[in-house]
Each structure stands twice: as structure tokens, then as C-alpha cells.
Amino acid sequence: LLEFADDTVINYSRPSPAIESTSGDVQNRNTSDTKTKASPSTISPKPFIKFVKAADRPKENKTDKGLAQVEERLAELRNRDLKYCKTIRVLEFKVEARADCIESLTKELEHIKKEK
Structure with a gap:
């Protein structure tokens, strides 16, 4: 547990999620490739959720x-x-x-x- 060695406490009370997408967006995907065979280039990665601290949000x-x-x-x-x-x-x-x-x-x- 080296990542918790400094005993820093971060308040994550009521985080507001912000969804970010990458360049491989679902709308930009070529549908003809997915019908025949799913290649790694056509599979879009899942969007990830970025948590924002309560102090970073506007009052x-x-x-x-x-x-x-x-x-x-x-x-x-x-x-x-x-x-x-x-x-x-x-x-x-x-x-x-x-x-x-x-x-x-x-x-x-x-x-x-x-x-x-």
C-alpha cells in the first residue's frame, strides 16, 4: 500500500461526473467494418468518467x-x-x-x- 503512504485525505463528497469521449466516437465509426468483422481500430473505447472535487465546482x-x-x-x-x-x-x-x-x-x- 505504497500509494497511501502519505495519509492524504481528499474529500470526494458528491462528485459531479464529467464524461469525456475520445477520437474514436461512435458517430464517426464506419458501420461496414463492424458488420463483417470487428477489428481493434473500429471498436471505440468506452468513455471514462472524470470526478471533480467539490471545491473545484462553482459555488x-x-x-x-x-x-x-x-x-x-x-x-x-x-x-x-x-x-x-x-x-x-x-x-x-x-x-x-x-x-x-x-x-x-x-x-x-x-x-x-x-x-x-
Whole structure:
């Protein structure tokens, strides 16, 4: 066990596999050779898996960034919605107040016309 002589501990928790292929890819293979006889040149080697340490991976993946952006935009839209609802309530109150004012002024005008 000479390869473990230095007692180095490597953390391989949750490795993410990366598949690499070689030049003898399955798509580039000549199918006529494989039908008659399988020669060593036509047999493609299996792809191998390369493990990456957890420290080598990026801290945040694209999905987390996209989710954070969507949540931020949603919070912004909710705040805008609340602001617009409040503005609409104020405008409705002003319209109602003006309608009441117009109604009272028309009653007063009718009363003045009756007195004449």
C-alpha cells in the first residue's frame, strides 16, 4: 500500500461526473467494418468518467441564480402592485368626493332656481 503512504485525505463528497469521449466516437465509426468483422481500430473505447472535487465546482449554479432573479423580480412586482392599489384607492376616494361635491352643488343650484 505504497500509494497511501502519505495519509492524504481528499474529500470526494458528491462528485459531479464529467464524461469525456475520445477520437474514436461512435458517430464517426464506419458501420461496414463492424458488420463483417470487428477489428481493434473500429471498436471505440468506452468513455471514462472524470470526478471533480467539490471545491473545484462553482459555488452557485445557473439554476440558483435564475431562481434568485425570478424571486427578486416577483418581490418588485408585488411592491409595485401594492403601490398601484393604494393609488387606485386614493383616486377612487377623490372621484367619490368630487361626485358628492357636484351633487351638493346641483342641489344648491336647483334650490336657488326655485327661489327666483
